[in-house]
Amino acid sequence: MSVFHDSYMTTALVAGTGIALACGLVGYFLVLRAQVFTGDALSHVAFTGALAALAFGIDLRVGLFAACVLIAVLFGALGRRGRADDVVIGNVFAWVLGLGVFFMTLYTTNQSGSSNSSGNQTVNVLFGSILGISSGQAVTALVIGIAVSLVLLLIARPLLFATLDEAVAAARGVPVRLLGYTFLVLIGITAGEASQAVGSMLLLGLLAAPAGTALLVTDRPFVGLAVSAVLGVFDVWVGLTLSYFVPDTPTSFWIMAVAAATYACAVAYSRMARRRRRPGVTAAAS
Amino acid sequence: MIDDAVLSLRDAAVSVGGRLLWSGVDLSVRPGEFVAVLGPNGVGKSTMIKVLLGTLPAAAGSVTVLGERPGAAGEQIGYLPQRRNFDGSLRIRGVDVVRLGLDGDRWGVPLPFARRFSSGRRIADERVREVIDLVGASAYAHRPIGECSGGEQQRLLIAQALVRRPRLLLLDEPLDSLDLPNQAGIAALIHRICVQEQVAVVMVAHDVNPILSYLNRVVYIVSGGAASGPASEVITTETLTRLYGTPVEVLRAADGRLVVVGGPEAPALHSDRHADHHSHEHGDRHEALR
Numbered sequence A: 001m002s003v004f005h006d007s008y009m010t011t012a013l014v015a016g017t018g019i020a021l022a023c024g025l026v027g028y029f030l031v032l033r034a035q036v037f038t039g040d041a042l043s044h045v046a047f048t049g050a051l052a053a054l055a056f057g058i059d060l061r062v063g064l065f066a067a068c069v070l071i072a073v074l075f076g077a078l079g080r081r082g083r084a085d086d087v088v089i090g091n092v093f094a095w096v097l098g099l100g101v102f103f104m105t106l107y108t109t110n111q112s113g114s115s116n117s118s119g120n121q122t123v124n125v126l127f128g129s130i131l132g133i134s135s136g137q138a139v140t141a142l143v144i145g146i147a148v149s150l151v152l153l154l155i156a157r158p159l160l161f162a163t164l165d166e167a168v169a170a171a172r173g174v175p176v177r178l179l180g181y182t183f184l185v186l187i188g189i190t191a192g193e194a195s196q197a198v199g200s201m202l203l204l205g206l207l208a209a210p211a212g213t214a215l216l217v218t219d220r221p222f223v224g225l226a227v228s229a230v231l232g233v234f235d236v237w238v239g240l241t242l243s244y245f246v247p248d249t250p251t252s253f254w255i256m257a258v259a260a261a262t263y264a265c266a267v268a269y270s271r272m273a274r275r276r277r278r279p280g281v282t283a284a285a286s
Numbered sequence B: 001m002i003d004d005a006v007l008s009l010r011d012a013a014v015s016v017g018g019r020l021l022w023s024g025v026d027l028s029v030r031p032g033e034f035v036a037v038l039g040p041n042g043v044g045k046s047t048m049i050k051v052l053l054g055t056l057p058a059a060a061g062s063v064t065v066l067g068e069r070p071g072a073a074g075e076q077i078g079y080l081p082q083r084r085n086f087d088g089s090l091r092i093r094g095v096d097v098v099r100l101g102l103d104g105d106r107w108g109v110p111l112p113f114a115r116r117f118s119s120g121r122r123i124a125d126e127r128v129r130e131v132i133d134l135v136g137a138s139a140y141a142h143r144p145i146g147e148c149s150g151g152e153q154q155r156l157l158i159a160q161a162l163v164r165r166p167r168l169l170l171l172d173e174p175l176d177s178l179d180l181p182n183q184a185g186i187a188a189l190i191h192r193i194c195v196q197e198q199v200a201v202v203m204v205a206h207d208v209n210p211i212l213s214y215l216n217r218v219v220y221i222v223s224g225g226a227a228s229g230p231a232s233e234v235i236t237t238e239t240l241t242r243l244y245g246t247p248v249e250v251l252r253a254a255d256g257r258l259v260v261v262g263g264p265e266a267p268a269l270h271s272d273r274h275a276d277h278h279s280h281e282h283g284d285r286h287e288a289l290r
């Protein structure tokens, strides 16, 4: 019996890989920059964007990406040096969620004839439907995921510099503001794409868990970046496989379960490592 | 005089938000000189560093840094901003933070296994190791920087500022929030670098005493006025008393060193400094880095 025997599984693996790569890489900087809340807010913006698109009868994904990228840029504009503070994010977040509810009502009222499909669409945006996407959509997801990953790798080093040491990086000529905006847009695109796979509600797990795990297991930034991407892909693959072998269970649940489990293992590992290291440590090998 | 000057200010003034902070500052710094910028909180010492970096224009006068307008020679300047402790939970090694000082402005990511194939990479690794050695941070450079003490972090950040062999070091209160032995240690380290590597050092300080014996030149800024010149001329009871408008005494301690005491915001009074942090609206945000 093979997971790849069923074409919908292949499709899901293709889409999931692209999304997980992007989430792992973006998530690493999200955690390092203490912008996890931004990621959380943007994943819910995806929900509002999708519902707005449905309400106006345009392609759901247009609304989703437009909303995510626009709000991401808005966060940057409202914040200092392309980084918004929690109060700003919280306010925009609440307002956007309110809009989401508004569009949902608008949409379900207009569609009252065929209420079933509208309900499904809403649920899909909230909780994801990676098994239901077409092979064309999967290829798109892969391409977008790889594109986001490439851009992120391209800016990774100056972004790390700007993250750890903003003033010094700026003095050295690193375009701190521009990097901040670019990163926000990358979060927006990632949130828009990933919310289709794992849903707005659960996206945060895919953004934060692999990155959090990576930061626990290594203190080398570029190794951590790679570990985070690999772990993201691992979580999605194992999650998809588990959902395949345990019938009638939601994929998103399994992906999040695997992500949480790896994170828990990493916490245990780092606790143990720290305890072992405690008495009079000096340097580790380079 | 300008020929070999690393830095020169002529009748320079600066204003922030329409308010004139200081004016009439003349200063010329040569390689290997150690210069202190002194004065109470909020007079514009950090602002002076920003002018030298080129992030803020001077309102009047002329400013030349490394023979060019400020900001043009950023490559050859090592900068240590005021503040800052890394968040205790930050799990990035000190050596990586130092490394960013060398190549943090380059696009892309370091390729895995490049050490084996690229001589440039090996040279860079060697330079980072060397500069960490120079500041005496080898013992903890491979630990997460968040777990290092304030003094250890400061040494690593000095290494980061030094890693590109700058000709000018701009240090904004590097001794702030350190205990006395660490203040003395870092001050001695900076002096050694200044002499050994012939780097010109401009150090903003709130408390002049730890660096008093190393200084070649001093700029004293108080609101409305400034005095600059050789340390022996500026740090005198008369000049300081005139600048502050209240009695300040410069004493000679038993071991021959000078000590500055007195004045409402006299640099020597540590307790004053902390009270001052709360009472003043301070331009710099001392936020923890993540």
Ligand SMILES: Nc1ncnc2c1ncn2[C@@H]1O[C@H](COP(=O)(O)OP(=O)(O)O)[C@@H](O)[C@H]1O
Pocket (backbone or CB within 6 Å): B016, B017, B021, B040, B041, B042, B043, B044, B045, B046, B047, B048, B281, B282, B283, B284
């Ligand atoms: N970006 C800014 N906008 C407006 N005022 C500022 C800004 N930065 C600093 N200031 C003001 O300029 C003055 C000098 O600040 P600063 O150079 O940081 O002082 P110092 O370093 O000597 O303590 C302070 O009164 C501060 O409030």
Ligand SMILES: [Mg+2]
Pocket (backbone or CB within 6 Å): B045, B046, B047, B082, B172, B284
């Ligand atoms: Mg200052």
